[in-house]
Amino acid sequence: MHGTSATARLHHPGRAGTVPLLLLGAGLLLFAFTLLDAAWRGNDTALANSRQLVAGLGLTDLALFTEARYTRHLSQADRHTPFQDHPLALDHFPSGSLVPPPQRLQQP
Amino acid sequence: MNHFVRRQRYLIDFTLASLGRRKGKNLGLLGVYTLIVFLLASVMLFSQSLRREAGLLLENAPEVVVQRMVAGRHDLIPVDYLERIGTLRGVVAKYGRLWGYFYDPAVQANYTLLVPRDRTINSGELIVGHGIARTRGLGTGDFISFRAASGTTFSFRVAEVLAADAELVSADLLLVNEADFRAFFGIAEGLYTDIALEVRNPKEVRTVAEKLTVLLPDTRPILREEILRTYDALFQWRQGIVFVLLAGSLLAFVIFAWDKASGLSAEEKREIGILKAIGWETGDVIRMKFWEGALVSLGAFLLGYLAAYGHVFIFDAALFAPVLKGWAVLYPQFHPQPFVDGLQVATLFFFTVFPYTVATVVPIWRAATTDPDAVMR
Numbered sequence: 027m028h029g030t031s032a033t034a035r036l037h038h039p040g041r042a043g044t045v046p047l048l049l050l051g052a053g054l055l056l057f058a059f060t061l062l063d064a065a066w067r068g069n070d071t072a073l074a075n076s077r078q079l080v081a082g083l084g085l086t087d088l089a090l091f092t093e094a095r096y097t098r099h100l101s102q103a104d105r106h107t108p109f110q111d112h113p114l115a116l117d118h119f120p121s122g123s124l125v126p127p128p129q130r131l132q133q134p
Numbered sequence: 135m136n137h138f139v140r141r142q143r144y145l146i147d148f149t150l151a152s153l154g155r156r157k158g159k160n161l162g163l164l165g166v167y168t169l170i171v172f173l174l175a176s177v178m179l180f181s182q183s184l185r186r187e188a189g190l191l192l193e194n195a196p197e198v199v200v201q202r203m204v205a206g207r208h209d210l211i212p213v214d215y216l217e218r219i220g221t222l223r224g225v226v227a228k229y230g231r232l233w234g235y236f237y238d239p240a241v242q243a244n245y246t247l248l249v250p251r252d253r254t255i256n257s258g259e260l261i262v263g264h265g266i267a268r269t270r271g272l273g274t275g276d277f278i279s280f281r282a283a284s285g286t287t288f289s290f291r292v293a294e295v296l297a298a299d300a301e302l303v304s305a306d307l308l309l310v311n312e313a314d315f316r317a318f319f320g321i322a323e324g325l326y327t328d329i330a331l332e333v334r335n336p337k338e339v340r341t342v343a344e345k346l347t348v349l350l351p352d353t354r355p356i357l358r359e360e361i362l363r364t365y366d367a368l369f370q371w372r373q374g375i376v377f378v379l380l381a382g383s384l385l386a387f388v389i390f391a392w393d394k395a396s397g398l399s400a401e402e403k404r405e406i407g408i409l410k411a412i413g414w415e416t417g418d419v420i421r422m423k424f425w426e427g428a429l430v431s432l433g434a435f436l437l438g439y440l441a442a443y444g445h446v447f448i449f450d451a452a453l454f455a456p457v458l459k460g461w462a463v464l465y466p467q468f469h470p471q472p473f474v475d476g477l478q479v480a481t482l483f484f485f486t487v488f489p490y491t492v493a494t495v496v497p498i499w500r501a502a503t504t505d506p507d508a509v510m511r
Contacts, residue, residue, distance in 0.1 A: 043143070043146045043147035043149075043150040043151075046150050046429070046433075047146065047150075049433075050429070050432065050433060050436070053433070053436035053437065053440065054436065056436075056440050057436055057439065057440065060439075060440065060443045060472075060474070061474065061476075063447075063472055064472040064473065064474035067471065067472050068186075068471055068472045068473045068474065069471075070190045072299065072469075072471055073187065073190055073191060073471065075297045075299050075300040076191050076299070076300040076302055076303045076304070077190065077191055077193075077194055078300075079296070079297075079300050079303055079304055080191050080192065080194040080195060080303055081194035082250065082251070082252035082253070083248060083250050083251070083252065083307075083309075084195070084196045084231060084251065084330050085192075085195060085303050085304075086192070086195045086196065086199060086356075086361055087192075087303075087361070088188055088191070088192075088302055088303055088365070088466075089246075089263070089265065089301070089302060089303055089304060089305040089306050089307070089464070089466050090184075090302070090458060090466065091458070091460060091462055092243065092244050092246075092265075092305065092306045092462040092463070092464045092465070093244065093460050093461045093462035093463075094244075095235050095244070097460075098235070098244065098246065098306070099246075100364055100365070100368065101356060101360065101361040101364045101365075102199065102201070102208070102328075102356065104201075104203065104206060104207055104208050104354075
């Protein structure tokens, strides 16, 4: 009995890596799965309703930030809207700190 | 080949057993490393998904929107501007749009009121976005009242609720007919919010815009390509801001990882000395340490990336919602579509796995090339 297990150990010295390597393999498989999932689901079919609304209603912006009008309709805002209270008023909506002004307003 | 694979396998076994001897320290490192990858990957996947969605959705936005500017501010545009535009070459359709904002004190939310062109709405009825329906608890057939600009109360019957999966563009929309819109806001006939133009040939859009600025000097044309660029820049900017905010913790991690990977402890030095004394070659020691760096960083990358993928595309980026919401009461409930940019994932992989692996190998190479006796002392 003792001899057999010693031989087994000789043939498979230090199998400490089996479980971590299997986990790593599983991780790689899941990683490949995410890429397949993205290729499978990442298309515009799920957006069909939204695309239809945008085309039908002539919408210009996403309803992501509804707190202020210049963040609700980012692309339609003018230079003054973030400072609507008075010319030196600081923009006080949190979204304002996260959104840049429209690109065309950044041109001199 | 078989021999090479077996050799690497034994090295990996040895490396993992060696890592297991300092379990707490290495698991701690793996945890912090995974968290950093998770944060970076979440921001990256979320921004990329929103950017692609915005691009796909706004592809159908009007080609040109003409706004009238008075003293630098957007103003109502008279209907005769439509006639003044006349028959510009390339413009196949032109129409006035009516839309505006309404602040509802009952829930302290801003709504966007809009007159649709593609459907008829009866007087005294409205169609609500799913976000408003959810916030106000409305369903088809319910009534809702608003105080109009004149001070009188308008009561509307909800004729329809817009699709829930279109919330990203319609959460705060209220669709009413033209007569109700004008009466509600007190906007006289002959005035519109802005004018939209449809241009047949995309190459002609810029020329049309140039002609417009000459023809109507007090107006500003907004092109669809500018709208698309604005959203593209928005999500890049947002991603950039989060990365800047994360920079402090990133630097702390880099210092921590560099110190852990490049500073050899006395125990590790002794281990290398013993390995060399019992006949390991310098190459084997370096290979063993390479596997250590590669396994830790690859493990952290996979764990972090998979967690981020689940966070963004299964749990709808729940951790980011408070940041996006700001003070908004109406926030669209939407499910980000899994648009993954291979190049971005490759960049993330390179910048998370490669530096750590190199940082592990370099000091080992120095220690492994010295005399085992000197290393052990």
